[in-house]
Amino acid sequence: MKLGSLKEGGRDGTLIVVSRDLTHAVRATGIAPTLQAALDDWHNAAPRLNALYDEVNAGTAEGRFALDLNALAAPLPRAYEFVDGSAYLPHVERVRKARGAEVPASFYTDPLMYQATSAGFLGPRDPVVVPSEDYGIDLEAEVLVVTDDVPMAVTPEQAAGHIQLVGLVNDVSLRGLIPAELAKGFGFLQSKPRSALSPVLVTPDELGDAWQDSKLHLPMRTWINGQWFGEAECGVDMQFNFAQLVAHAAKTRPLTAGTLVGSGTIANQDTAKGASCLAEQRTVETLRDGQPSTPFLKYEDTVRIEITDAAGQSIFGAIEQVIAPLKR
């Protein structure tokens, strides 16, 4: 099934079940008022939401309405935990090379992951508001999963069963702030502001054969200002699958229902596939030409992030955002 949230009903929005073709939806408030509430009681809520999904697809659901993806909040407008991996080592290798840093050998056996902000997720069509263009504004197109309650110290095999939803995230990064912040030694804070989620999150069964080994085997399509930017294969060069990433996050803590675990920027060894963030594109240019030629994002620039199925149908809906100044 496919789940989203309307921008109504409060800070957590209103849960809707969305048709497979993303054209229609129905409020699920008879089952759970919000997606967080559904995740808090997932084993009861999921079968009822699935039944409603069948009705939405059949056109029989009471209260079914035509859906405007532009009106959606993030499926989880705020969440309790977001941890973001860097599972695609070609990205890590290139970005580290660009800043003259080494990739430690352990990165190939131990996932790299950081604690990200979860307090507010931008809706899929919300502007990315940044106080200064000089911050080096970048997109990062990623896949993420949402878990139910995960006990502390689960194995990857156990973790796989806790992956309940899959979606897309634009992990907005402020490249100009990263070197100084990472040099302080405690990771990202100001350099990783709010991210945007795809219009809907979907259950793994919705992905059919494209979901295997806790990985999504489809290309991540990105555009900047309407121009093709990349179509890196999510199922290729992913060093750690989502089950491993969830287990890594849960090594010393339980994960609360509604925890988001990100893949890191999708990147392949094959540079013909393009990039999923500007930092990488600029690194490819630097390695090739001695200097980067693609600028970071400026106000009024647009980004588009989408994954389609084999038939060309959008699975999660597209993230479509404009970069915007802060109104003071």
Add this chain to the structure above:
Amino acid sequence: MKLGSLKEGGRDGTLIVVSRDLTHAVRATGIAPTLQAALDDWHNAAPRLNALYDEVNAGTAEGRFALDLNALAAPLPRAYEFVDGSAYLPHVERVRKARGAEVPASFYTDPLMYQATSAGFLGPRDPVVVPSEDYGIDLEAEVLVVTDDVPMAVTPEQAAGHIQLVGLVNDVSLRGLIPAELAKGFGFLQSKPRSALSPVLVTPDELGDAWQDSKLHLPMRTWINGQWFGEAECGVDMQFNFAQLVAHAAKTRPLTAGTLVGSGTIANQDTAKGASCLAEQRTVETLRDGQPSTPFLKYEDTVRIEITDAAGQSIFGAIEQVIAPLKR
């Protein structure tokens, strides 16, 4: 006023207003079901909660009951954002010295802060469950503040007005996991598991003269296994006050109502005041004796963290925890 949460009513507990002397309380469910709900609507909820606080203190509140601090959840059993500063530079200086790292000059003008987990806070008497004693289990006694909604890019002067509650946190740290995790470059994740909050959070007005310049001017009292461990002055050697810390966190993002901002481990230049974490005590020993003599925490060890007012009355209630193994 003083606010806490009972372990009843769901994952977010049930909001209670607690008497100044911490002996009695009343459920505030007629005003807001949970502390998060109160913070979401703070300007409406706070005056009503304050009125109920007067009744609790006067003994006239309907439904007033004798309070068992052992039965409390964290005031915010889960929250959307926790960012933790390192405002006490004596701690930063000593801990960095212990691992052979330099303190950059910028640390004296730019706050060091990391994105911490907020998905679950331990109750004040909950055990600290750690899968292995070999992880180097440590306490960190800190002060924290809770904000209402803070706009992006506020000044410290503006940020001061968004500090609505003050409390204590035991920022549990796994020292054995920190070096390898920080060496990866993306900050803490496994090495900073769930933290515990004090039984109650209090409004700044409750602190009287002890709250000045967005700092708490009282000693942080800590005990390990019943033995005095420290009484570092929270108002001394705090390089950045809470208004500056909140503004730092909000530079590129708004802060959602209910965001927790920590001070970092309380530490003074004066080592006669003791320590607020074992890493620092061990560093003092290493600098003095050539090697540390105080071990990290083992299973069944206890920690106690408390701040009392000039009359010796506990302000927030004590955090009292035992270290415990994971039951598998």
